[in-house]
Amino acid sequence: xxxxxQPEDQVNVAEGNPLTVKCTYSVSGNPYLFWxxxxxxxxxxxxxxxxxxxxxxKGSYGFEAEFxxxxxxxxxxxxxxxxxDSALYFCAVRDSNNNDMRFGAGTRLTVKP
Amino acid sequence: xxxxxxxxxxLIKTRGQQxxxxxxxxxxxxxxxWYQQTPGQGLQFLFEYFxxxxxxxxxxxxxxxxxxxxxxxxxxNVSTLELGDSALYLCxxxxxxxxxxxNEQFFGPGTRLTVL
Numbered sequence: 121x122x123x124x125x126q127p128e129d130q131v132n133v134a135e136g137n138p139l140t141v142k143c144t145y146s147v148s149g150n151p152y153l154f155w156x157x158x159x160x161x162x163x164x165x166x167x168x169x170x171x172x173x174x175x176x177x178k179g180s181y182g183f184e185a186e187f188x189x190x191x192x193x194x195x196x197x198x199x200x201x202x203x204x205d206s207a208l209y210f211c212a213v214r215d216s217n218n219n220d221m222r223f224g225a226g227t228r229l230t231v232k233p
Numbered sequence: 234x235x236x237x238x239x240x241x242x243x244l245i246k247t248r249g250q251q252x253x254x255x256x257x258x259x260x261x262x263x264x265x266x267w268y269q270q271t272p273g274q275g276l277q278f279l280f281e282y283f284x285x286x287x288x289x290x291x292x293x294x295x296x297x298x299x300x301x302x303x304x305x306x307x308x309x310n311v312s313t314l315e316l317g318d319s320a321l322y323l324c325x326x327x328x329x330x331x332x333x334x335x336n337e338q339f340f341g342p343g344t345r346l347t348v349l
Contacts, residue, residue: 154337163237163323163340210276214336220289221266221338223276 122147122215126224133201133231141196141227143211150216153194155185158208158226167209170194181205201231235260237326237341245347251312254344258305258326264288265307266338267299270321279322282307283330311346319348 124145133139145151152171156164168179175187185196194211211224238257246252258265267279278291282301299309305326311318322345325338 152336156340161342163342164325166337166339169337220291221278223268223278225275 122151122213122220122222124211124213124222124224126209126211126227128227129225130228130230133229135203135231135233136200139198139201139205139229139231141209141211141229143194143196143224144192145194145211145213146192147213147215148217151192151194152214152216153185153187154212154214154221155179155183155194155196156210156212156223158210160207164210167196201229203231203233205229206231237324237339239322239324239341239344241344242342243345243347245349246314247349248314248316250314251310252314252346254309254311254322254324254346256307256309256324256326256341258307258324259339262326262328262339263305264327264330264336265301265305266325266327267307267309268323268325269293270323270343271319276323279309281330288330314348316348319346321345 154169155167158164167183168177170177170187178184183198187194208226208228210226214221240255264283266281269277281289285301296312301307321343323343324341327336327338
């Protein structure tokens, strides 16, 4: 079965600085990779996905993620963080061999002014 | 286009009772998945329904069940509630089954269940 790991429970960055939220995965087939964000008292919102093609994927709110097959990683990045980016971020993976969607434990991003 | 809606938003039950949660997917979406979110376990997949059939199931006991109606609306039932069932239950809809390429899920706001 597939799995996904987010090694950092918490990431703190200053506003205006670049941010990275890490994600690694394990699948038996081809990975379909996703990032979601959860704001307080709200459901998850889709940010971006990698299915195939260009390894650098651009998504909502200025976020992007880079698929690295050799390192089995899909790190989320943003060149310049905003205080409003503070939220809980989830990486998720589907294995092309089954229907399961597996989520990481989540990383709490805090952007300080 | 309206998003995924879940009712009720908040629910308080006591141990031993049963509960039914409802989810209405985005119009045109045929797949509905359910997740349990807790601080300790994170997001855990419960099951996925497509065309009124359960297509995939996570590792939860038989007390957790669900169904999907012909209009793609879905209900989730939990019987004989335990304290540990207290969680945020999230519903997500997608156009088709997860195995279809590019098939991201859209989540509802969740139902916060508290078991006393």
